[in-house]
Amino acid sequence: MPEKHPDSPYISAKEEWFERYGSYITSRNQWRAAALIMALTVCLSLTINIIQAMQHKVVPYVVEVDKLGKSVAVKRADQAEPVSARIIQAEIANLIVNWRTVTADIGLQKKMVQRMSSFVIGAAQGAARGWYQANNPYERGQKFLVEVDIKGIPLPVSSESWRIEWLETVRNHSGVAVSSTKYEATLKVRISPPTTDSQIIRNPAGVYVTELSWAKLLEQ
Template identity: 85%
Template sequence: MSKTESPYLSAREEWLERYGSYIEGRNQWRLVALVCLLITAISISMNFVQATQNKVVPYVVEVDKLGHSVAVKRADQAEPVSHRIIQAEIANLIVNWRTVTADIGLQKKMVQRMSSFVIGAARGATRGWYEANNPYERGQKALVEVDIKGIPLPVSSESWRIEWLETVRNHSGVAMTSTKYEATVKVRISPPTTDSQIIRNPAGVYVTELSWAKLLEQ
């Protein structure tokens, strides 16, 4: 007995043969399009995240013998801070710390510059000095001129010694007293990572410990 062939099954088979490959191809392209859309969405999201993040590149600034900036290098690519830079920053710190002027605006700037270079115990030491020797009150009666005597010299891998002469003058410019001092400072290098640090302390030279005394030989 022969098997009767259904016209509906024959038509379905013919339709599948003719259009099945088209349908399969369409489904594959849909999958590819979906993957592309997903990749695009991820890429846009990552770009947005990067755009909203503040990325600060640290820099190291080189100075000349007068303490003026002469070169700028990326801190993540730069070599260790040279002794010349450390010496200049230590000398500037002493001048900004101990100078007394009648110009209140200038005095404020000097105090702010000094505070940008001291941290830890050194910050506490300088704060105690200002409490006992308020520069704004002293400036109403006398002026103090600071003269650095030679470049700071290293006494260890982290500590430096510096000498200076303080001359107290009246507002007429007449010298009243002159006193020699020496200080030992401990230095730590910490490259800047924020905009404010780059502006205030671009070399990243910080004094962590500070002790000073009068020199006996005057």
């Protein structure tokens, strides 16, 4: 117990106050410190959760194809297997058909343009856009139709590039052939697994064409 000072009532009163209320003050300060630590912990936890939610997460999928190489099913997998050459060949062939076909059915034509656009990125996207600007399929469809016949499966020319040939037959609206022209194209392909639901629907195999060049074949 603190020593009393009878000659100084003020000091005695101060010592008595500290003796009675000092423990309360100490306890209050301890609770404040604990509450502050808890608040900082909650803020830190929320910040980490927000950062994790904002990060892009890649979800692997397995794409099943039929005998023609068309995508028929998509499944989640812990580890997605590499995209086979057959799938790449099928997607390239589909891209050419959707790109160069001209039909009088405006609804179908629009879907074909959208499908083609889902597979081209980078320089290939610019090349396709330039083609559509110079050869508007909706305007062409009012005068004639273009049928695309793929000549053989696409063949690899390097680890990333593929070559494909096709025949374009132009017909009038009576079905009479006006002309036939053979073409070839070289496409550079990149595989990017889908990460969103929209990408899974539009391009489930993640096959993208990054470069695209084409020309008429001399032998007609």
